[in-house]
Amino acid sequence: MLKIGPLLFESRLLLGTGKYPSFTIQRQAVEVSKTEILTFAIRRMNIFEPSQPNFLEQLDTSRYTLLPNTAGAKTAAEAVRIAKLAKASGLCDMIKVEVIGCDKTLLPDPMETLKATEELVKEGFIVLPYTSDDVVLARKLQEAGCHAVMPGASPIGSGQGIINPVNLRFIIEQAAVPVIVDAGIGSPADAAAAMELGADGVLLNTAVSGANDPVKMAKAMRLAIEAGRLGFEAGRIAKKRYATASSPVEGMSIG
Amino acid sequence: MIVVINGESVSLPAQIVSVSDLLKHYELHEKVVVVEINGEILTGTEHQITRLSDKDRIEIVHFVGGG
Numbered sequence: 001m002l003k004i005g006p007l008l009f010e011s012r013l014l015l016g017t018g019k020y021p022s023f024t025i026q027r028q029a030v031e032v033s034k035t036e037i038l039t040f041a042i043r044r045m046n047i048f049e050p051s052q053p054n055f056l057e058q059l060d061t062s063r064y065t066l067l068p069n070t071a072g073a074k075t076a077a078e079a080v081r082i083a084k085l086a087k088a089s090g091l092c093d094m095i096k097v098e099v100i101g102c103d104k105t106l107l108p109d110p111m112e113t114l115k116a117t118e119e120l121v122k123e124g125f126i127v128l129p130y131t132s133d134d135v136v137l138a139r140k141l142q143e144a145g146c147h148a149v150m151p152g153a154s155p156i157g158s159g160q161g162i163i164n165p166v167n168l169r170f171i172i173e174q175a176a177v178p179v180i181v182d183a184g185i186g187s188p189a190d191a192a193a194a195m196e197l198g199a200d201g202v203l204l205n206t207a208v209s210g211a212n213d214p215v216k217m218a219k220a221m222r223l224a225i226e227a228g229r230l231g232f233e234a235g236r237i238a239k240k241r242y243a244t245a246s247s248p249v250e251g252m253s254i255g
Numbered sequence: 256m257i258v259v260i261n262g263e264s265v266s267l268p269a270q271i272v273s274v275s276d277l278l279k280h281y282e283l284h285e286k287v288v289v290v291e292i293n294g295e296i297l298t299g300t301e302h303q304i305t306r307l308s309d310k311d312r313i314e315i316v317h318f319v320g321g322g
Contacts, residue, residue: 156322
């Protein structure tokens with residue numbers, strides 16, 4: 001089970017809700033992914049077009065925990081405001097802190113992320129900051145009281161997979177809260193690799209929504225995350241330089 | 256009364272007094288929206304009792320797809 005703050009989840013896959021080809025495909029993808037946590041962004045409503053379709057309205061919100069993000073924020077103050085707007089809906093206590101410090105790489109601003117995390121923890125939110133793979137920052141976020149740390153595997157939406165498995169492992173080893181690998185996952189192999197490193201969960205969006213067949217990819221990600229977790233729990237063998245025979249070397253009827 | 260909604264200046268009919276009236280006027284009363292007035296974020300239960308004033312800066316936000 002994945003435990004984030006007081007909440008327990010069977011699924012270790014957190015799914016984003018952006019950029020799907022259609023709501024029908026999105027609903028199916030969400031269903032087969034067996035995710036229990038869905039991320040959302042908070043944006044101004046177009047009040048002159050109230051009938052515009054909205055994915056949240058098509059969702060049985062009692063079946064999912066909503067994880068709104070603070071995307072769009074460039075400062076801690078902006079992130080805190082977006083978090084409070086999300087909470088005022090009465091639908092969620094969780095917040096993904098996302099304070100972007102660079103438009104080109106979409107890498108997070110470490111100082112503002114830490115500041116926003118400190119403040120939102122004080123305000124009683126369940127706080128999941130999106131961070132880079134910086135080991136010391138992950139520790140400081142944890143000391144600030146966050147309920148999970150979410151290091152990126154590689155830049156958001158890049159699909160490059162885990163570019164620094166060494167740092168990721170350091171973050172996982174030192175963590176007392178769940179580590180959820182967020183951003184940059186491209187393929188099921190990437191998701192499985194994150195779980196085999198010992199991550200507690202994976203948050204992804206574009207890898208599913210941008211796949212040729214998002215529904216099939218949602219299933220693939222679910223299976224990869226399950227497989228990776230089982231592999232981690234089972235404990236892989238050590239790597240050796242030379243071969244070791246699997247068949248017995250005694251009793252051969254040759255020679 | 257003239258207010259600013261999501262950055263746009265809007266002239267509201269005189270019968271709109273509360274935030275609830277405003278949401279009904281724009282057919283948003285059954286949707287999941289969050290309203291902020293002059294930087295004050297309202298919960299759903301405050302919509303009925305919160306009155307609007309001329310020059311209010313109103314933000315109406317909702318949940319959209321995102322990662």
